[in-house]
Amino acid sequence: MKYSFRNDYSELCHPEILSALIAAQNEQNIGYGLDIHTENAKRLIQEKLQSNNCDIHFVTGGTQANATIISHILRPYEAVLSCESGHINVHETGAIEGTGHKVYTVAGQDGKLSPTDIINALTYHTDEHMVKIGVVYVSQSTEVGTVYSVAELKALYECCKENNLYLFIDGARLSSGLAASDVEFHMLKDLCDVMYVGGTKIGMMSGEAIVLFNEQLKPYFRYHIKNRTAMLAKGFAIGIQFERAFQDNLYFEMGKHENELAHFLSHELKSLGVPLLSESPTNQIFPILSKEEIEELKELYDFEIWGEVEDKIAIRFVTSWATTKEACIELIEDVKNVISK
Amino acid sequence: MKYSFRNDYSELCHPEILSALIAAQNEQNIGYGLDIHTENAKRLIQEKLQSNNCDIHFVTGGTQANATIISHILRPYEAVLSCESGHINVHETGAIEGTGHKVYTVAGQDGKLSPTDIINALTYHTDEHMVKIGVVYVSQSTEVGTVYSVAELKALYECCKENNLYLFIDGARLSSGLAASDVEFHMLKDLCDVMYVGGTKIGMMSGEAIVLFNEQLKPYFRYHIKNRTAMLAKGFAIGIQFERAFQDNLYFEMGKHENELAHFLSHELKSLGVPLLSESPTNQIFPILSKEEIEELKELYDFEIWGEVEDKIAIRFVTSWATTKEACIELIEDVKNVISK
Amino acid sequence: MKYSFRNDYSELCHPEILSALIAAQNEQNIGYGLDIHTENAKRLIQEKLQSNNCDIHFVTGGTQANATIISHILRPYEAVLSCESGHINVHETGAIEGTGHKVYTVAGQDGKLSPTDIINALTYHTDEHMVKIGVVYVSQSTEVGTVYSVAELKALYECCKENNLYLFIDGARLSSGLAASDVEFHMLKDLCDVMYVGGTKIGMMSGEAIVLFNEQLKPYFRYHIKNRTAMLAKGFAIGIQFERAFQDNLYFEMGKHENELAHFLSHELKSLGVPLLSESPTNQIFPILSKEEIEELKELYDFEIWGEVEDKIAIRFVTSWATTKEACIELIEDVKNVISK
Amino acid sequence: MKYSFRNDYSELCHPEILSALIAAQNEQNIGYGLDIHTENAKRLIQEKLQSNNCDIHFVTGGTQANATIISHILRPYEAVLSCESGHINVHETGAIEGTGHKVYTVAGQDGKLSPTDIINALTYHTDEHMVKIGVVYVSQSTEVGTVYSVAELKALYECCKENNLYLFIDGARLSSGLAASDVEFHMLKDLCDVMYVGGTKIGMMSGEAIVLFNEQLKPYFRYHIKNRTAMLAKGFAIGIQFERAFQDNLYFEMGKHENELAHFLSHELKSLGVPLLSESPTNQIFPILSKEEIEELKELYDFEIWGEVEDKIAIRFVTSWATTKEACIELIEDVKNVISK
Incomplete structure (x- = not known):
């Protein structure tokens, strides 16, 4: 072939990222993401976000990031709203439901949700005999390769805030999604409550950076990561990769x-x-x-x-x-x- | 310091393992552990086990391996039996309970369980108002550094089989555990139903090899791994490491x-x-x-x-x-x- | 009004059923459904089913019956197939997902599923990145008041058996559903793996009778009921009601x-x-x-x-x-x- | 015998309670606990509590009340602290763990917990690799028939509040517990965050009244009840019983x-x-x-x-x-x- x-x-990782790993080969680092590389990686991501008060945590994969974030946000009777084509709905073998939560889906358009979709979903759920929508899940880029514009994300986030919903952006392919839209990385701090910055699909061996903007979501997130089996002993192996990826552009x-x-x-x-x-x-x-x-x-x-x-x-x-x-x-x-x- | x-x-990984990763840098591999390196790793582990009919799957970390295995074995009303000092009881932030299962503990001795502990636990649980013990969890070496001998594991496994219990050996530190006991690697296929061969604590960047010996446990394990958010897209990154670690000794x-x-x-x-x-x-x-x-x-x-x-x-x-x-x-x-x- | x-x-219960409760007022009965009334009720239901080897258990409500049955059948990575209009999908506040399982829905027709719906759902779910359909959920009568005929249920059950799926009939309104179709009560033993015979919506104060036909589903069901918080201390209060309801017609x-x-x-x-x-x-x-x-x-x-x-x-x-x-x-x-x- | x-x-219910049910036989009532009897029952309980701002909800059984309350309070990584002899630890077939939470136990004394037990438990749990204690579970009377005094409950609740823990009193046998202690019913509003007033073991056919004192716990509790399969369609059947039980003494x-x-x-x-x-x-x-x-x-x-x-x-x-x-x-x-x- x-x-x-x-x-x-399909490829291990970008040569620059491999070099960074090789360079750290003779070091001893503290475990569980409390090391200096992870600290640097967080600082560098914050700099690119032009925000020094977001919380950043690293996990190994996308499904893990999605399930950890969503189950952290929701109470047992709450559901996540997603496009029918959403990764969490189709391709995660029930991992979200495995944390106890319904994925409530709407058709959407071109793999994207609109404020109207959100309003319709809220209108449909009238009382305590139905789940309560608690978080809206979108991805940038989407499962079908489309992207949200700044205006679209703003409208979604406005709608979420007006209706006491959290907005979560799955950034498994964020680098590609940003390059194709008018959304710049630093804008994201004002466009959602939480996102993850994908590494596995963007040149790293493994690793996703979860970024919590909303104060409500910050407490005890490390407990939650561990409870969801997503805390890596050698967290620095991911820290090193993100440190390199965000050192320059x-x-x-x-x-x-x-x-x-x-x-x-x-x-x-x-x-x-x-x-x-x-x-x-x-x-x-x-x-x-x-x-x-x-x-x-x-x-x-x-x-x-x-x-x-x-x-x-x-x-x-x-x-x-x-x-x-x-x-x-x-x-x-x-x-x-x-x-x- | x-x-x-x-x-x-505290260290990234053994130089030989890093070399193996570097060597694969320019390859393209199929995702989700269906690649040739993972295939080789499985074959090499099987050879060392002198068994060609065990199923092997790779996940990234120990808590993840424990939670995935235990929740795969148990029905909702079943519990895992562990020493009070067991890693699953103390240091996993409720990850096992997070999958819905009680960790029923007994004091044990020197971090180890005996057949008497098992029998006592079974005797205590008399009816449907109490959990049903479904699996016995031990680790080699234990949390306090002790090891089980062949005779001890045989006795435990006999006791488990007589009482319709599964025996699971947590091998986070298996390499050290084996070197300190009379248990040889290949014997393990006859000493338990399932184990995991630890990588994170034995020279790898991350990765644990789950080995299913019991036929009952084999079906649909890949579904379960994905459902538990433990399936890695770049599975080959772990496969390469185990391939190297088991190529020789x-x-x-x-x-x-x-x-x-x-x-x-x-x-x-x-x-x-x-x-x-x-x-x-x-x-x-x-x-x-x-x-x-x-x-x-x-x-x-x-x-x-x-x-x-x-x-x-x-x-x-x-x-x-x-x-x-x-x-x-x-x-x-x-x-x-x-x-x- | x-x-x-x-x-x-809207009404407490049928006068005959109330009379049966009053008649038992001065008795002492063993708890947890091990009493003589519950025993009689089971025997009477079995007689009407012309089956003496089905297992029968009583719980208090419909959502409880659905969640207990479905979570008993499924493994963590498995889902239940339902019509979009199915009670478990819409009106149970995520109770099924609360047990960890996806409710996978298809449009259906007139509130009913067909073998084609099942086949399409199976075809859609191709591999371990998607849930595995494990049980098909239908109700007699349906949420929109329609009923399945014997021929339709036979076709569904055939299809389920050919594809290693369980068929579960929600009989919250079974009495009405049977009266409106050519399905006779005793036929049900050959038309599904498990059902529940509704009491709450058919003249009882509360109570549903879960009937397990399939041998695979019988073991440890009482453990599962208790684990799902569905075991009633005064089980005889339900047993008395079903005993009366099935004493005659x-x-x-x-x-x-x-x-x-x-x-x-x-x-x-x-x-x-x-x-x-x-x-x-x-x-x-x-x-x-x-x-x-x-x-x-x-x-x-x-x-x-x-x-x-x-x-x-x-x-x-x-x-x-x-x-x-x-x-x-x-x-x-x-x-x-x-x-x- | x-x-x-x-x-x-062992007995159906107190004759006065049966009379109340009989008296309601010809009524039509709204479902799901929104009826007038349930409303009255809540008001009467509030009167006896000398509190008009607690929220009251009815469920059918004790295990159900325990699991519903505890899973409502806790986040996924949190645990409930209980005596080893606590009902939730021993006799609920893992129902609490079934909602995802560890039951962390200490020996206690005479079936009771002390502030020292709480402090020790908190001291033991040092970081995010261990569960976080979120709620303290006691019962009045206890599993071994002992009772807490006002002073003891005050000390416990003080300790809980100082340490950001909720205190939950399981009142399955509250009537007997109060009669044997210096705790009067109305004092309970100042002695815990949430309790349930047992009916099944105190003369009712079934039913427990969950009383939420703490504002934090009130929102969306009906959603949670439904999600946990604990919402009864004929809620009025329980409302009628509590209405009668609290009409006088x-x-x-x-x-x-x-x-x-x-x-x-x-x-x-x-x-x-x-x-x-x-x-x-x-x-x-x-x-x-x-x-x-x-x-x-x-x-x-x-x-x-x-x-x-x-x-x-x-x-x-x-x-x-x-x-x-x-x-x-x-x-x-x-x-x-x-x-x-």
């Missing part, structure tokens, strides 16, 4: 790189006449091909089958920090050959 | 090294007239010193305060794969100076 | 009575030109009236607002074992007056 | 009656030279007899075996509102005969 466009977590450049190559791919595919399922501005694109074409491509490349579109099939190409222009050019060549048969 | 004897997870040599230096320390301390809280044959030793002596030592070394022993205090020194003979010699010199004042 | 058609649990006659009056109401309403939201053959009917008409009726009767239908509103009338023909005639008269203005 | 002294929930007289007969029994037993396990001032007493004597008594009476005391055995006699002086005199006669052989 030539190359995998299956996802953005590495974290943000990785997302830009991903998007640029994805744009190149979508532009070239459209030039070849290959339709795309959606106009995704981020690092996931969804070309539509025939079954035969896909069979041929599968021998050369790894990618995900997304779903049927009439008599054809949508597939997903994901670019990562490690994807090269060369690999993309070769892919386009091969698609060209395949579809011209 | 000269050196930390606080625990065995590295995993077992690290434990031997730890024990040798711990034995050196306890021998020398006794020579100096420093009493030890217990006769630990593994990599944790518990010297008893006066408050003043400890205050002085604390300026030079990092270690844990274990508890009061009459008017003195027991502290804990832990050796790791990275601890050097030189560091130990220096420590002994410094203890000598401190106590001779 | 003249009368409440709000629901079928009282249980089944109550449902027939409910349906007869509901049919009378729907027939008369249609004669008056009042449209019904659906053709419900059971004790719930859904007339559609204007807002003004409803405002007027509300001063005379209590009933539930069901939802908007274009510019009008559907309301719900529920008949109970206690509803009289006279009350129904008067209601019809009053509707007639209201709509003729 | 002549009579059962096994427990205080019936609730408190039942406890007095129980205690008087228990005192009579213990006085007579001591006169006969039968030792008692403890000096219980409430409706549970624990005579110590030989195995042979117990075998003989068992043919005439039903009672619980409590445990071995050297070569003899302690049994438990419980008096209820329904126990007659005649039954007690006869029991004493029979004990006399048995021990004189």
Whole structure:
């Protein structure tokens, strides 16, 4: 096989991040995220956020971050509101429900929620015989590669605040999501109550940075992390990675790189006449091909089958920090050959 | 500070393991532990176990391994039996109870359970108004550094099988535990239903290998891992580490090294007239010193305060794969100076 | 207010059932459902089921029965399949999710599931990143008053068995549901794995009889009931009620009575030109009236607002074992007056 | 068998309470505890408490009340502190752990906790690797029949408030507990944050009244009750019973009656030279007899075996509102005969 466009977590980690780990090899560090690297990482993230009073905690993976945050926010009778396509609804094997909470879903549009969706959900839940919506879950970028604009997030957050709801932004692909929208990293402190800054899908070996902006959510979060089995003994292994990623603009450049190559791919595919399922501005694109074409491509490349579109099939190409222009050019060549048969 | 004897997870990872990670830097691997390195790691562990029909799964940390295994075994009304000193009882912030299960404890002896403890626990639980004991939890080595012999584990496992209980061995420090006992790695397949082979505390950056021997426990374990938020996207990052650790005898040599230096320390301390809280044959030793002596030592070394022993205090020194003979010699010199004042 | 058609649990209990309670007033009975009345009740239900090897347990309410049964069946990563309109999905304040399980919903038709719905749900859930469907939940009658036929339940149960799923029938309104369908009580033993026979909505003060047909589900159910806080100290208070209800055909006659009056109401309403939201053959009917008409009726009767239908509103009338023909005639008269203005 | 002294929930309910139920037989009431009887019951309890700003909710049983209250108070990483002998620790089949929370136990004295126990528990739990104690659980009377004095409860509550802990009093046998102590019902509003007033064990068919004094605990409790499957459709069936029990002093007289007969029994037993396990001032007493004597008594009476005391055995006699002086005199006669052989 030539190359995998299956996802953005196929490569170990960015060489700069590996170098940072290697550099720390002969150190002794305190456990459980109380070390100096983690401390630095937090400070550097705060600097980029232009905020020195948010609380930051590191966990290893996305599902873990989602379940830890949501179960920290909610009381037993409360539910999280999500798009039907939301990662917590579909692809977490009931992990949120495993913490005791309903994921209440609405259809949404292009993988996104609107204030109207929130109001409708609240209106539907009238009394104590139904769950109480407690937190709204969105992701930047979304499961289908779309992004929220500043205006959209502001409107959502206003709506949440007016209705005593928390807003949580899942940033598994935040770097790519920011590079594709008008949302700048530092703005996020005013656009939600809590978010996580994804590492696993943005060039790190593992690790997500949970950022708590809302004072209400800060107390005892370390207890909660441990209770949810998400506290890592060698927390410094994650601290070191985030320290490096936020030392300069590495974290943000990785997302830009991903998007640029994805744009190149979508532009070239459209030039070849290959339709795309959606106009995704981020690092996931969804070309539509025939079954035969896909069979041929599968021998050369790894990618995900997304779903049927009439008599054809949508597939997903994901670019990562490690994807090269060369690999993309070769892919386009091969698609060209395949579809011209 | 000269050196930390606080625990065995202060260093990133063994250089050989880091080399293995570096070597994989330019690869693309399939996610979620379905990659070739994880496959190899499983095969190598199976070979050392002389068993090709156990199921192996990797998770990131010990509390996670414990909670995932125990909640997989038990039905809602069932409890896990543990020593009062058991890690799951004391130091996991209610993570086991967080999965809905009582940790029923008995005093035990030297951090260990006996068949009599099991029988007593079963006798105590008479009917449906009390929990039903479903699994027995032990660790090798234990929280206080002791180990089970083959005969002891056999007796426990016999007792469990006769009483329809599962036996689970927590191997967070398995390498050290094995090096200090007559239990050989391959024997474990006949001595319990499930165990985990610890990586975090034995030279890896993170990672524990859950080994399911009992057929009853095998189905749908991957679903359960994901539901418990313990499935890592870049599973190969753990697979690579275990692949290296079990390629030769590295995993077992690290434990031997730890024990040798711990034995050196306890021998020398006794020579100096420093009493030890217990006769630990593994990599944790518990010297008893006066408050003043400890205050002085604390300026030079990092270690844990274990508890009061009459008017003195027991502290804990832990050796790791990275601890050097030189560091130990220096420590002994410094203890000598401190106590001779 | 003249009368409440709000629901079928507005009256304490059927006079015969009250008499049975009064008759037991001077007895001493063993607690926790181990008494002779409960024993008799079980035997009488078994006789009506023509089955002597089903297990029967009593709990106090419907949500409790649903949560206890579903959490007994499922492993942590498993979900229950339900219609969107299912009681467990909408009106239990997340009680099922509170036991850790996702309620996966499909639209269904007329409040009912079909084998196709099951197959589609199974097809959608492809791997360990998604929940595993473990049990199918239906109710007889459904939330919208419809019923399954024998053929429909047979098809569902066949489909479940072929796909290793359990089928659970919620019989909160079973008496009414049976009276309106070709399903006879004794047939149920061959049409599902577990059901509950509702008492609260069928003339009892409280109490539901859980019937376990499938051998797999029988062990340790009393432990599970207690763990779910559903074991009543004075279990005999429920046993006495079911003993009386199943001594003759009282249980089944109550449902027939409910349906007869509901049919009378729907027939008369249609004669008056009042449209019904659906053709419900059971004790719930859904007339559609204007807002003004409803405002007027509300001063005379209590009933539930069901939802908007274009510019009008559907309301719900529920008949109970206690509803009289006279009350129904008067209601019809009053509707007639209201709509003729 | 002549009579059962096994427990205080062997009889259906007090005749006055049954009369109240019969009187309501022809009514229609609103469901879910929103009816007028429940409203009255709340008002009457408030009057006896001399408090009009506590919130009152009714559930069906004691384990349900305990689990609902405790899981409402605690965050996921928090635990409840209890005596080892506490009902929630031993006899609830892990129901509290089933809601995700550890029951942390201390030995206590005579079934009771002291401020020292609380302080020790807090001191033991040092950081986020251990659970955080969030609520202290005591019962009046205790599992072994003892009672707290006003001074003792005051000291406990002071200690709780100083340490940001909630104090919860389980009043399953409150009527008997109050009659045997200097605690008057109305004082309770200043002696804890939440309690439940037991009905099942004090003359009612079923039902416990949860009283929330602390403002923090009031919001959304009805949601929580429903989520925990504890909301009864025919809530008025419980409301009617409490309405009657608190209309005059019936609730408190039942406890007095129980205690008087228990005192009579213990006085007579001591006169006969039968030792008692403890000096219980409430409706549970624990005579110590030989195995042979117990075998003989068992043919005439039903009672619980409590445990071995050297070569003899302690049994438990419980008096209820329904126990007659005649039954007690006869029991004493029979004990006399048995021990004189």
